[in-house]
Amino acid sequence: MNTNIVTAQRITTIVFLILFLAVFPLHARAAAISSLSDETLIRIKFDQKLGAQVTLTLPFHDENGKPVKLGDYFGQKPVILVLGYYGCPMLCTLVLNGAVESLHDLKLDLGNQFDVINVSIDPGEKPELAAAKKRIYIKRYGRRGAAEGWHFLTGEASAIKQLANEVGFRYAYDPRIKQYAHPSGIIVLTPEGKVARYFFGINYAPGELDTALREASVHKVGSPMEQLILLCFHYNPLTGKYGNLIMTLVRVGGVTTLLGMAAIIVVAAHRSRRQRVVRGLLSLAHNQWPRSSDPGPRTADDGQTTTNEQ
Helix, strand or coil: CCHHHHHHHHHHHHHHHHHHHHHHHHHHHHHHHCCCCHHHHHCCCECCCCCCECCCCCEEECCCCCEEEHHHHCCCCCEEEEEECCCCCCHHHHHHHHHHHHHHHCCCCECCCEEEEEEECCCCCCHHHHHHHHHHHHHHHCCCCHHHCEEEEECCHHHHHHHHHHHCECCEEECCCCEEECECEEEEECCCCEEEEEEECCCCCHHHHHHHHHHHHCCCCCCCCCCCCCECCCEECCCCEECHHHHHHHHHHHHHHHHHHHHHHHHHHHHHHHHHHHHHHHHHHHHHCCCCCCCCCEECCCCCEECCCC
16 A cells, blocks of 8 residues: 555544544533533523613622712713623633723723723622722723722622623523633613613724713613623633533534644645656656657668667
């Protein structure tokens, strides 16, 4: 058997072995990571409740531990609401990073033309953790007056759940890994506390956010947005493990990548084999065809065949 074919078969076998070992252990690990079912995770998303009114009397504590009402931050300016939790090791931080980058590019000033309210969905988190998170992002934002307009709140489970329900923020706690699964995004509210616009994912176009804030400031409610589903703890960079829902995408992506690699290897091997065959045929033809520099036998004038003089 041609050595190129043997090599291609061996490489293909190795690729599929890697595929088997890479994909199926991931599924086994995922089952051991999260206690939430795929059905539960699929339901974790934003229900877009445009025009819905949040309850302004909901009680919370600010980053200094002071009791406050949600309505203390409404009345004059639009508000960006960010739900998550301060101890989140994954997308929650990416959401805040994306938010502060967008805010930094706005012409509008945080604390002047609009406020931002972060609310922890973990009732076990305390104001001290909220204060630490605030210091980080106020410094990153870097504009004067931001501390008066960016608030990091904690609260009891009942107030958190009510607020989350009112803005359509669906989440779940996984006791096995002690983390929350929740969608990623931010919500723009009008000065009176009505839901005006949703921004999904972890990156928010400054131009669109600027428009949403300006429209919310005049009590205008936007249109529904197509939702990019990103769940907190889909991938944990601290453990290198995946959640159940994302495993399907991981497996499909792994299969597609490795099959593509196998196809490339096989095609390359067969192409190499064809090239070797063509070179062999050309070499054979070259050896069999008389060379133009060799005049060959010649005939003398008397009709006798003579040889070249040496």
